Amino acid sequence: MEFILAALNQRAVEFFLRKQGSPFRGGYYSRGSAVVSDLPIPKIDFTNPTQAKAHKQITALAKLTVKLESALPGLAGRRRVAALKDIAVLGADIRKEFETFWSFGGSDTSLLTAQAMHQEINKRLRVLHKEVWRHCIEARWDVPRKTPARSL
Secondary structure, eight states: OHHHHHHHTSHHHHHHHHHHSOBOTTSOBOOOHHHHTTOOOOOOOTTSHHHHHHHHHHHHHHHHHHHHHHHGGGOOHHHHHHHHHHHHHHHHHHHHHHHHHTTOOSOGGGSOOHHHHHHHHHHHHHHHHHHHHHHHHHTTOOOOSOOOOOOO
């Protein structure tokens, strides 16, 4: 059960569920059984030592996370802050284990976001614009001094 809980808390799974689920008001998405049942979680081959070890490690980390999360309401001050830091570290460890288990081959933070892609396109357009201006000046074409700035 802890393995499934840890899997449902992964960014790749969240991305899949958002794409499959129906949007609701306030930025929420449906998580009904029809959506979750289509989740492509690979089957674990417990005869494979690598997969069995990954399952055991993820399950142990998830159990510890649940234990810390359940203790949070009774903690205050420094103990609460320490528990929150521990939960964050455990989450990162679980994410690394799943990246290895699912053979992502890298962190999902290496994927371009829409904003990063937009910035990269604008950067390349500015470079291209400068090259066109330089070519026009070298060719001694009559070009206007100012052009309106355009972005995507």
